[in-house]
Amino acid sequence: MSFFRILNFGITRRTSISNTHQSNCECCPNLIKIRPSSSHDIIRVPIEVVLSDKFNKSLAFTLEERQRLCIHGLMPACVRTYDEQMLAIETNFHSFESNVARYRYLRALRQGYERMYFQFVSKNVNVVLPIIYTPTVGLACTVYGMLYRGMTGIHITKHDRGHMKQILGNWPLAREVRAICVTDGQRILGLGDLGANGMGIAVGKMELYTALAGIPPRMCLPVCLDVGTNNKSLHEDPLYIGLRDERLQGDEYVGFVDEFMEAVVSTFGSQTLIHFEDFATPNAFMFLDRYQQCYCHFNDDIQGTAAVGLAGLLGIQRITKKPLEEHVILFAGAGSAAMGIASLLKIELMSRGLTEADATKNIYFYDQDGALTTSRKSIPELLCVFAKNMKETKSLEELVEQVKPSIIMGATSAPGLFSEKIIRTMAANHERPGIFAFSNPTSKSECTAEQAYKFSDGKAIYSAGSPFPPVEFNGKRLTPGQANNCFAFPGMVLGTMTVLATRMPDEIFLLCAHELAKFPSNEEIQSGRIYPLVKEANKVAYKIGVEAAKYLIENGYAKRTLEPDDVEAYIKKHGYKLNYGRSLAETWAYPKMKPNPSTAGHEKKQKKK
Numbered sequence: 001m002s003f004f005r006i007l008n009f010g011i012t013r014r015t016s017i018s019n020t021h022q023s024n025c026e027c028c029p030n031l032i033k034i035r036p037s038s039s040h041d042i043i044r045v046p047i048e049v050v051l052s053d054k055f056n057k058s059l060a061f062t063l064e065e066r067q068r069l070c071i072h073g074l075m076p077a078c079v080r081t082y083d084e085q086m087l088a089i090e091t092n093f094h095s096f097e098s099n100v101a102r103y104r105y106l107r108a109l110r111q112g113y114e115r116m117y118f119q120f121v122s123k124n125v126n127v128v129l130p131i132i133y134t135p136t137v138g139l140a141c142t143v144y145g146m147l148y149r150g151m152t153g154i155h156i157t158k159h160d161r162g163h164m165k166q167i168l169g170n171w172p173l174a175r176e177v178r179a180i181c182v183t184d185g186q187r188i189l190g191l192g193d194l195g196a197n198g199m200g201i202a203v204g205k206m207e208l209y210t211a212l213a214g215i216p217p218r219m220c221l222p223v224c225l226d227v228g229t230n231n232k233s234l235h236e237d238p239l240y241i242g243l244r245d246e247r248l249q250g251d252e253y254v255g256f257v258d259e260f261m262e263a264v265v266s267t268f269g270s271q272t273l274i275h276f277e278d279f280a281t282p283n284a285f286m287f288l289d290r291y292q293q294c295y296c297h298f299n300d301d302i303q304g305t306a307a308v309g310l311a312g313l314l315g316i317q318r319i320t321k322k323p324l325e326e327h328v329i330l331f332a333g334a335g336s337a338a339m340g341i342a343s344l345l346k347i348e349l350m351s352r353g354l355t356e357a358d359a360t361k362n363i364y365f366y367d368q369d370g371a372l373t374t375s376r377k378s379i380p381e382l383l384c385v386f387a388k389n390m391k392e393t394k395s396l397e398e399l400v401e402q403v404k405p406s407i408i409m410g411a412t413s414a415p416g417l418f419s420e421k422i423i424r425t426m427a428a429n430h431e432r433p434g435i436f437a438f439s440n441p442t443s444k445s446e447c448t449a450e451q452a453y454k455f456s457d458g459k460a461i462y463s464a465g466s467p468f469p470p471v472e473f474n475g476k477r478l479t480p481g482q483a484n485n486c487f488a489f490p491g492m493v494l495g496t497m498t499v500l501a502t503r504m505p506d507e508i509f510l511l512c513a514h515e516l517a518k519f520p521s522n523e524e525i526q527s528g529r530i531y532p533l534v535k536e537a538n539k540v541a542y543k544i545g546v547e548a549a550k551y552l553i554e555n556g557y558a559k560r561t562l563e564p565d566d567v568e569a570y571i572k573k574h575g576y577k578l579n580y581g582r583s584l585a586e587t588w589a590y591p592k593m594k595p596n597p598s599t600a601g602h603e604k605k606q607k608k609k
């Protein structure tokens with residue numbers, strides 16, 4: 001079969017259509033619009049391209065396009081407008097009874113009709129995010145093998161050592177890739193080791209790059225490093241999609257990730273942004289440190305969550321009118337999120353002139369071994385400054401009574417950890433206690449919105465990683481904030497990619513926290529909501545993107561020559577266009593993709609040894 005669909009369907013046949021359908025024809029009123037001019041020559045576009053996920057407009061192809069692209073007759077007569085297409089998708093979406101079924105429907109939509117998919121997501125962020133992102137994506141990852149329906153990114157297994165560059169080059173849009181979200185699936189949300197099923201998270205994160213920050217999907221490549229899984233039930237699951245081996249460990253594992261990083265740079269260029277997601281905590285910190293000087297990378301669970309956590313704390317400062325340094329803050333959990341937030345908080349307090357000792361004196365930690373005290377045998381280096389010389393306790397309730405925190409931040413994946421007693425004690429000690437339940441998905445929250453409001457008599461300033469609906473309490477409608485890194489990473493990557501930054505310095509996460517904290521109006525802050533609404537996530541990403549880009553330019557991290565004043569215009573011009581824009585016919589007339597300049601003579605790799 002010929003690759004090109006070169007049918008003899010030019011002037012002659014078109015003219016005959018026009019001839020048989022007169023201007024008063026009632027059966028196909030659209031046909032009369034076809035004018036016999038040279039602009040209506042057929043376009044020799046491979047049918048695979050016309051009907052590919054990137055270009056397929058389905059019933060939105062106009063009659064003229066259908067004829068010129070030789071797809072006339074392959075679909076019914078109706079030509080749908082944008083609104084009609086959205087209505088059709090919305091109707092389908094809401095017809096499903098379960099969220100996993102909605103997820104499955106959206107996967108199919110993305111795979112068949114990419115632009116329509118992003119139109120729908122962007123228009124319905126509020127209802128769609130809980131499906132393609134937390135909490136449903138978590139559930140979907142647990143049954144990812146069953147839901148699997150084709151290529152969504154690159155899978156690299158431990159057997160691919162020595163060939164990773166070649167594998168990355170197999171990606172059909174390899175020349176376009178500018179950002180990667182990579183996971184090894186070891187700590188998927190609060191659900192633990194899901195192995196190769198973790199790909200669902202990388203896909204979901206990158207969809208927010210496009211839906212919230214306007215980054216074209218062709219620039220985004222989700223990657224799963226399949227280094228095995230220690231989750232025995234996956235080994236036995238007949239539908240599991242990954243290797244049924246124990247995880248690689250030690251030097252072998254680190255060498256594997258090193259090769260991956262080198263292969264990314266040599267395939268896509270040195271300014272490729274590499275987003276680490278859902279690695280187990282010690283590995284997450286180890287890679288963040290290991291690649292610090294060599295790659296443009298960040299860890300979303302540490303740095304993205306830190307920015308969002310600090311923004312929430314700044315919001316509490318606005319409500320309580322008490323500076324953060326006077327709050328007593330208790331972290332429950334000592335994983336990526338908690339350590340990331342505490343470290344950024346320390347930087348924030350030290351930027352206010354406090355010494356490290358003063359900045360950390362009111363910050364407490366509690367984990368599975370109890371309160372973090374100086375008498376503990378082995379303490380991770382980052383946590384040493386937070387250990388307190390105090391009585392040991394294994395009970396969080398006892399610790400809350402003892403240190404009287406005004407803010408508690410949970411990132412434990414231990415649902416229900418914030419008991420009634422804890423919330424009541426905090427409310428008895430403070431006018432407006434801050435309660436953060438960061439753990440995802442919803443089933444892992446340390447307490448629900450309803451519990452926080454009920455047990456605190458409506459005083460709690462409550463936020464959670466996953467979405468909770470508003471709660472009616474004593475005739476008042478209380479709206480929880482969503483303390484999720486989706487308010488940070490889309491903007492951060494937008495700024496970084498816009499200027500082709502060489503690195504992502506800590507300062508931009510601080511900047512991000514301050515920008516995010518400005519979003520809630522005074523009225524919203526007074527109502528107890530310290531984060532914007534999810535439907536505003538687009539605006540948030542744009543603002544953070546612009547400010548981050550300016551910072552990176554002004555501080556010498558930008559490779560692209562761009563003036564700070566031109567950043568907004570650049571972002572607007574190059575963002576992903578949700579409307580169909582130029583027709584495929586026009587697009588096809590200018591199909592030449594520029595080669596990736598960075599791959600032409602990419603920098604010498606300088607992996608830290």
Ligand SMILES: O=C([O-])CC(=O)C(=O)O
Nearest residue numbers: 134189190301440484485
């Ligand atoms: O994905 C999310 O919703 C937040 C996140 O990074 C995590 O919980 O690991």
Ligand SMILES: [Mg+2]
Nearest residue numbers: 189277278301
């Ligand atoms: Mg994560």
